[in-house]
Amino acid sequence: MGTPQKIMEASQLKVVARQVRRDILRQVYNVQSGHPGGSLGLADYFTALFFHFMKHNPSSFSMEAENEDVFILSNGHVSPVYYSVLARSGYFPVAELNTFRLINSRLQGHPATHEGLPGIRVATGSLGQGLSVAAGIALSKKLNNDDSTVFVVTGDGELQEGQIWEAVMYAAHNKLDNMLVAVDFNGQQIDGSTLDIMGFDEIGSKFAAFGWEVVYMDGNNMDEILAVVPQAQENMGKGKPVVIVMKTEMGQGVDFMMGTHAWHGKAPNAEQFEKAMAQLPVTELGDF
Amino acid sequence: MKKFEITAQKDTRSGFGAGLLEAARLDERVVGLCADLTGSLMMDAFQKEFPHRFFQAGIAEANMMGLAAGLATGGKIPFTGTFANFSTGRVYDQIRQSIAYSDKNVKICASHAGLTLGEDGATHQILEDIGLMKMLPGMTVINPCDYNQTKAATLAIAKHHGPVYLRFGRPKWPVFTPENQVFEIGKALMLNEGTDVSIFATGHLVWKAIQAGEALAEKGINAEIINIHTIKPLDAEAVLNSVRKTRCVVTAEEHQINGGLGDSIAQLLVRNLPVPVEMVAVMDSFGESGKPEELLTKYHLDAADVVAAAERAIARKG
Numbered sequence: 370m371g372t373p374q375k376i377m378e379a380s381q382l383k384v385v386a387r388q389v390r391r392d393i394l395r396q397v398y399n400v401q402s403g404h405p406g407g408s409l410g411l412a413d414y415f416t417a418l419f420f421h422f423m424k425h426n427p428s429s430f431s432m433e434a435e436n437e438d439v440f441i442l443s444n445g446h447v448s449p450v451y452y453s454v455l456a457r458s459g460y461f462p463v464a465e466l467n468t469f470r471l472i473n474s475r476l477q478g479h480p481a482t483h484e485g486l487p488g489i490r491v492a493t494g495s496l497g498q499g500l501s502v503a504a505g506i507a508l509s510k511k512l513n514n515d516d517s518t519v520f521v522v523t524g525d526g527e528l529q530e531g532q533i534w535e536a537v538m539y540a541a542h543n544k545l546d547n548m549l550v551a552v553d554f555n556g557q558q559i560d561g562s563t564l565d566i567m568g569f570d571e572i573g574s575k576f577a578a579f580g581w582e583v584v585y586m587d588g589n590n591m592d593e594i595l596a597v598v599p600q601a602q603e604n605m606g607k608g609k610p611v612v613i614v615m616k617t618e619m620g621q622g623v624d625f626m627m628g629t630h631a632w633h634g635k636a637p638n639a640e641q642f643e644k645a646m647a648q649l650p651v652t653e654l655g656d657f
Numbered sequence: 658m659k660k661f662e663i664t665a666q667k668d669t670r671s672g673f674g675a676g677l678l679e680a681a682r683l684d685e686r687v688v689g690l691c692a693d694l695t696g697s698l699m700m701d702a703f704q705k706e707f708p709h710r711f712f713q714a715g716i717a718e719a720n721m722m723g724l725a726a727g728l729a730t731g732g733k734i735p736f737t738g739t740f741a742n743f744s745t746g747r748v749y750d751q752i753r754q755s756i757a758y759s760d761k762n763v764k765i766c767a768s769h770a771g772l773t774l775g776e777d778g779a780t781h782q783i784l785e786d787i788g789l790m791k792m793l794p795g796m797t798v799i800n801p802c803d804y805n806q807t808k809a810a811t812l813a814i815a816k817h818h819g820p821v822y823l824r825f826g827r828p829k830w831p832v833f834t835p836e837n838q839v840f841e842i843g844k845a846l847m848l849n850e851g852t853d854v855s856i857f858a859t860g861h862l863v864w865k866a867i868q869a870g871e872a873l874a875e876k877g878i879n880a881e882i883i884n885i886h887t888i889k890p891l892d893a894e895a896v897l898n899s900v901r902k903t904r905c906v907v908t909a910e911e912h913q914i915n916g917g918l919g920d921s922i923a924q925l926l927v928r929n930l931p932v933p934v935e936m937v938a939v940m941d942s943f944g945e946s947g948k949p950e951e952l953l954t955k956y957h958l959d960a961a962d963v964v965a966a967a968e969r970a971i972a973r974k975g
Contacts, residue, residue: 433732482759490730491761495754501720502755505727505735508712512688513731532751535720542715 377420379591385457386416386591388652390622392453395656396469396476398642403470403478406632408450410555410589410617411522417594418520419454422602427459430487438517439490439506443499444524444553445479446634451488452476457654460488466657497530499523500550504536507545518605521550526558529567534579540610541580549601550612553588555619557630576612588615623648658874659849661867665832667804669825669861670768674699675804676811677736677766681707684734687815690725691738692718697827698738698768718743722751722763729761734815740774741767741824742783749789756820757793764814765790769827770800771911772939772956773861773949782944788916790822791889797842798889800824800910800918802863803832806886809840817842824860826911828949831864845892851881854967855899858909859885859918862937862958866909869963880967891921897930905970906934909963911953914938933973935966 377385389412397403419425423438431437442451449469456463461475468474475486479494490506493499503521510517527533540548552572556563564570573583582604586597597613604611619633620626623645637645681687681703688710689703695713704711712728714721718739725735737744744767745752756763767786774782791798797819801807807825814821848863849870858866863884870880881899885892900906906926908919919936926932939956953959 432730434730435732491726492754492759495750497719498723498751498755501723501751502727502730504720505724505729506731507727508724509728509731509733512709512733532717532719532723535715535717536723539714539717539720539724543712 379595382416382420383591384652385420385654386412387649388654389416389450389453389457390649391646391651391656392466393449394637394642394645396449396452396466397636399467400470401636403449403636404446404634405449405636406557406619406626406630407444407447407524407553407555409623409626410619410621411447411450411553412622413591414522414551414588414594414615415450415454417591417598419458421595422598423520424517427488430460432490434490435513436515436517438520440520441491441493441499441503441506442480442522443493444496444522444527445494448476448478448480451480455488456657461486463657496524496527497532500533500536503548504540504545507548510547516547519548521548523550523552525552525554525556525568525572526563526566528552528572537576537579537581544608545610546606546608548610549605550610551588551615552612553617554614555617557619557633559630559633561630573614580609582609582611584611584613586613586615588617589621658870661833663831663833665804666829667832668827668829669801669804669807670827671699672801672804672807673766673768673811673823673825674702676808678702678706680812680815681710684815686732686734687736688712688728688733689736689738690714690721692716692721692743694739698766700738718748719751722748723755725763726755726759726761729763734762734764736764736766738766738768740781741770741786742781745786745789745822746783753793757796760795761820762818764821764823766823768825770824771826771861772944772952772958773826773828773911775828775949775952776946778946779943784913784939784944785916786824787888787912787918788920791916791921795819796889797821797887799842799887800860801886802860802884803830803834805832805834805836805838806840809838810886813840813842826861830861833864843887843890843892845895846884846886848884849880849882851879852902853879854881854905854907854970855903856880856882856907856909856963856967857885857896857918857922858882859888861911862909865958865960866963868960869967872960872964873967878967878971885918888918888921891925893925896922896925900926900930900932904932905974906932907937907963907966907970908934909937911958912938914940933970935970937962937966
């Protein structure tokens with residue numbers, strides 16, 4: 370049976386989220402490669418999931434996740450935030466974050482199962498696929514009378530992939546009310562703002578039109594996350610899949626990385642790294 | 658030449674349907690998914706007996722592959738069903754990322770493969786699927802030859818852990834292998850021992866190879882005929898043992914010359930035992946509408962083409 374690893378309160382979660390942001394920057398800086406912007410924006414929600422909401426067993430990872438909450442990251446390029454919370458919550462040693470994107474590492478550029486990294490259940494990063502896999506896991510949980518939850522994060526640019534809407538339609542038709550999906554609505558993708566590329570300034574009505582229950586949240590406000598996610602959870606088990614349209618800021622926590630798509634897939638140089646880390650004081654958890 | 662008795666005329670897809678039903682009765686982890694082709698895939702009996710283990714994905718094959726990957730993650734043994742075209746090319750990236758690279762125990766079951774789909778024409782007649790699937794690391798690729806063998810293969814892949822591509826077809830086809838046979842993945846089947854030429858055939862073309870063997874026997878040519886039902890992993894030992902004896906080869910398949918069984922055999926031989934190889938396959942073209950037998954004749958996949966290829970191969974031995 371999955372249990373919350375360590376239910377932290379808001380003040381503690383804010384500290385962990387700051388350390389997660391430091392981890393993100395250090396991973397990307399060390400290897401001069403990766404996607405820091407979206408990772409920074411998701412640090413608060415990931416921290417809340419892994420240290421407050423999810424009932425999971427980091428020390429005894431099982432692929433099948435029987436009676437345990439599952440997390441699927443569909444926009445796999447934000448792997449630095451994923452690896453940080455996995456390590457910090459006990460799936461693998463924190464020191465292993467030093468191997469991010471290096472040869473012979475279990476921490477591949479995009480999350481993968483092939484190298485056996487605990488905590489990962491499917492390879493993602495080829496956008497649009499994670500929601501379908503999550504829906505399949507939700508089906509298997511229903512077959513097993515397992516009432517745990519499948520948590521999913523997708524990008525907003527990722528909604529341009531047609532497969533997402535196949536899965537959205539499927540989940541509603543088949544009443545997959547054991548899934549809680551959060552769309553990371555940061556309005557940025559690699560080539561520019563989603564509005565300029567092919568986006569929309571409003572997401573909820575699209576999901577609602579397909580029959581989903583829609584909840585809105587500021588994904589960079591820990592107090593709001595702790596208040597709204599339980600409201601979303603109350604809507605679960607009622608015959609509809611639930612989506613949180615989660616407004617975030619790409620690059621959140623580092624002033625010069627915010628308000629732009631420039632840091633979607635770019636690593637900071639030494640000077641920028643120093644400047645960024647100075648805005649995120651080290652915590653008692655310590656750096657990896 | 659050994660005699661083969663035709664016991665019935667049945668479609669290989671029905672062998673899949675029968676095998677799936679039996680596999681589901683034997684193992685409750687077996688689940689089925691279909692993309693709006695349940696009748697065509699002969700999955701109706703399974704759906705009727707196990708409605709809670711059947712998932713109608715609608716006309717959304719990419720999502721179906723993801724659902725299957727998720728069900729496998731949860732410990733189920735998913736069998737996906739749609740036409741071979743929509744089971745491979747349409748969803749290549751979903752299979753690559755969510756299934757093959759993610760080591761998911763998904764069985765991709767593909768009907769209406771090759772030219773013998775017939776009248777629907779080239780849009781639906783995939784001839785590249787074996788190549789697409791065999792290139793994926795860790796993927797097992799199986800193309801059985803008749804109803805009985807397809808049923809046995811379906812039962813076998815349910816017990817095998819790992820992603821599998823199972824290819825079968827639409828038309829009624831001679832049934833000549835035994836009922837209730839045990840299917841061993843990766844083990845080539847000797848159909849007729851011979852000394853002059855090795856004919857390696859797969860799928861529907863195995864029967865054409867047998868017909869060719871009979872015609873060759875009348876000409877005094879003693880052909881060894883081997884059924885390569887598993888293209889990957891290829892039974893290298895069986896191939897090399899045969900070729901050491903015959904010193905020349907014909908391959909026969911309902912697939913493009915690029916990427917199919919012929920490629921796999923040629924690659925094995927060029928690295929280990931170079932000998933003349935002739936390939937009976939579709940020569941880098943799309944198919945078209947027509948009756949299955951007419952198409953096999955037009956695209957040179959008939960018994961006569963196998964005979965001609967054998968004679969060319971023997972002539973090249975020198």
